[in-house]
Amino acid sequence: MTLSRRKFLGRSLLLGCSAAASPLVTPVTWASMPGENRLVVIILRGAMDGLDIVQPVGDPAFAGYRQKLKTGEAAGAHELDGFFALNAGLGDLMPLWRAGELAFGHAVSTPYRDKRSHFDGQDLLETGSGASDFQFSANQNGWLNRMLTLLPGADIHTAFAVGRERLLLLEGDAPFSAWSPELSFNLSDQAQNLLGMIYQNDPLFKNAITVATEIANEMPEPQMNNARPGSAKILAEFAAQQLNGEARIAAFSIGGWDSHNRQANLIKRQTGTLAEAILALKETLGANWGSTAVVAMTEFGRTVRENGSAGTDHGTGGAMLMAGGALSGAKVHGQWPGLGELDLYQNRDLMPTRDVRANVGWMLRDLFGLSVSDLERVVFPDVTLGDNPRIIA
Numbered sequence: 001m002t003l004s005r006r007k008f009l010g011r012s013l014l015l016g017c018s019a020a021a022s023p024l025v026t027p028v029t030w031a032s033m034p035g036e037n038r039l040v041v042i043i044l045r046g047a048m049d050g051l052d053i054v055q056p057v058g059d060p061a062f063a064g065y066r067q068k069l070k071t072g073e074a075a076g077a078h079e080l081d082g083f084f085a086l087n088a089g090l091g092d093l094m095p096l097w098r099a100g101e102l103a104f105g106h107a108v109s110t111p112y113r114d115k116r117s118h119f120d121g122q123d124l125l126e127t128g129s130g131a132s133d134f135q136f137s138a139n140q141n142g143w144l145n146r147m148l149t150l151l152p153g154a155d156i157h158t159a160f161a162v163g164r165e166r167l168l169l170l171e172g173d174a175p176f177s178a179w180s181p182e183l184s185f186n187l188s189d190q191a192q193n194l195l196g197m198i199y200q201n202d203p204l205f206k207n208a209i210t211v212a213t214e215i216a217n218e219m220p221e222p223q224m225n226n227a228r229p230g231s232a233k234i235l236a237e238f239a240a241q242q243l244n245g246e247a248r249i250a251a252f253s254i255g256g257w258d259s260h261n262r263q264a265n266l267i268k269r270q271t272g273t274l275a276e277a278i279l280a281l282k283e284t285l286g287a288n289w290g291s292t293a294v295v296a297m298t299e300f301g302r303t304v305r306e307n308g309s310a311g312t313d314h315g316t317g318g319a320m321l322m323a324g325g326a327l328s329g330a331k332v333h334g335q336w337p338g339l340g341e342l343d344l345y346q347n348r349d350l351m352p353t354r355d356v357r358a359n360v361g362w363m364l365r366d367l368f369g370l371s372v373s374d375l376e377r378v379v380f381p382d383v384t385l386g387d388n389p390r391i392i393a
Contacts, residue, residue, distance in 0.1 A: 037326060037367040038243045038288060040236075040250045040281060041144065041169065042296040044274070045122060046257030049302040049312050050319025051350060052267050053090065054104045054332060058083030061339040068310040069263055084332045089271025092279060093323070100329040101289075103391060105320040105359045107334050109300060109352035116314035118258070121299030126168040128357055130382030141172025143357075144251060147379045148174035150370060169251055236277040240284035243292070252277075257298060263311040278323050290325035293363055293392060297356055303348050304339060317350030320359065326367065328393040333359065357383045359391060366392035 056062050057072040071077065076088035080097065084106070096102035111131065112124045124131070128143030149172070232254045239250035254273060259266045274296065282289045301318025317337070337343050337351040345351045357380040364370050364379065365388075372385055 035248065035368065036288075036291045038248050038250075038285075038292040038324075039363070039367055040239065040243070040252075040292065040294040040324075042274075042277070042294065043122070043126065043167070043169065043251070043253040044257050044296055044298040045118070045253055045255040046259075046298070047118065047121070047300050047302055047314055048257040048270070048298040048318065049259055049263065049267065050106060050108075050298075050317070051302070051304065052259075052263065052312075053087050053271070053321070054080070054106055054319045055085045055087065056083065056106075056336065056339065057085045059336070059339045065305045065339065067306070069306050069312075075264075080330070081332060083336075087267060087271055089268045090275050092275045096278075096282075096323055097330045101323060101325055101327055103322045103327050103329070103331050103333060105322070105333045105354065105356070105389075105391075107317045107337050107350055107353040108320050108356040108359065109317050110356055112300060113316065114346075116300060116316075118299060118314075123168060125297060125299050125356075128380045128383075130357075130380070140168075142167075142169040143360075143379050144169045144249070145172030145174045147364060147368075147370070148172075148249075150374055150378060165253060165255075167251060167253060232273050232277040233280045236280040237284045240281050240288075243285060244288055254296075259302065260307065260311040260313060261309040263306075266311075274321075282323075293324040293326040293367055294322060295360060295363060296321040296323075297360070301350055304344060304350055305348065315349035316345045317352040320356055322363075322391055326392055328390050333389045333391065354386075355383055358385050359389060361385045362388050363391055 051062075052069065052071075055071050055077050057077065063071055069075075072085055076091070077085035078088065078091055078094050079085050084104075086094065086097070093102055110121070110124050111129075112121050123129075123140075126142050127140045128146070129140070148170075232252070235252040239247075239252060243250055254270070254277065256266070256273075257270055278294060281292070281294060285292055297320050298318055300314065300316055302312035302315040304315070305312075307313055333354075335353040337353050339350070341347060343351060361372075361375045361380050361383065362385060365372060365375060365385075370379070376383060376385060
């Protein structure tokens with residue numbers, strides 16, 4: 001990735017001039033924008049097994065594919081709608097389901113096919129590319145950044161990238177600043193004076209220093225409580241604190257979903273982390289939860305059949321999770337393709353029946369009033385949104 005001098009300066013200032021932490025950051029980002037609706041995007045890195053999270057127990061073929069991976073009632077799954085059941089590890093979210101504040105999209109995917117590389121799959125998910133033969137290039141940008149370009153008046157105050165990992169989702173032409181929860185915002189007087197001397201004859205970058213320093217001094221320190229800095233709960237709480245102010249968009253990532261071996265143990269841990277993060281968002285947002293939508297997406301699904309290590313391998317179709325008071329109700333969205341051998345993609349994977357970008361696109365349209373034409377032209381080029389699934393109330 002190539003970075004302009006301006007981008008590096010703006011980001012490294014808010015990272016306390018830590019070259020090790022900048023510029024490849026961001027499990028968490030947020031953006032300032034008008035209106036009361038809020039959006040939180042969670043990238044689930046490692047290819048979450050949607051068939052384990054939202055189990056199609058009503059499909060007669062499902063249990064036969066997973067003898068070691070217990071499913072349904074035997075695994076403590078919670079009934080959703082008579083056909084699907086929710087993994088036991090997300091049981092703490094069932095009150096949200098009953099309140100109409102939890103939903104899912106099933107049999108969804110990006111256009112990525114067959115190669116099943118985590119790196120390419122995540123890059124394609126975050127860039128919003130429609131290329132099935134995707135190859136990353138340094139000048140690509142993220143779909144969330146492209147959405148910001150449609151908002152008038154966006155500047156360095158509008159979007160923030162937070163954390164140690166890079167989040168391509170927010171990369172692009174729209175300006176943003178970066179910060180990590182483990183580091184202090186504040187620049188010492190000595191550091192500010194040093195930067196001022198270096199750039200005193202460069203009006204453009206001298207002004208950038210002034211703006212970035214003002215942002216740094218205005219930002220509150222996160223409340224870490226007893227959680228580990230950088231944990232999903234802390235990222236969620238800190239993002240929610242910003243959403244309670246001027247911010248309206250937040251994004252962070254949760255890694256560790258690759259489940260080739262002993263999937264049951266891994267999913268139990270990961271679902272606990274995800275549930276904790278979502279509930280932390282709800283608690284910290286308070287009344288603002290009612291105008292918030294959360295969407296959690298992963299790069300691709302996993303194989304329908306379990307492997308010899310009581311896990312699953314890289315697949316295609318999967319599931320996405322939505323939560324928040326802005327949702328229209330408890331529903332598993334999508335057209336179920338079936339799990340008969342002739343229904344599977346390449347006789348191994350869940351067949352995708354909807355582009356994950358289409359669901360997200362309609363969420364953006366209904367949350368922020370963006371036009372369908374702009375969404376299909378700028379935010380998600382090459383995608384046709386199709387019918388509105390009515391995810392947002």
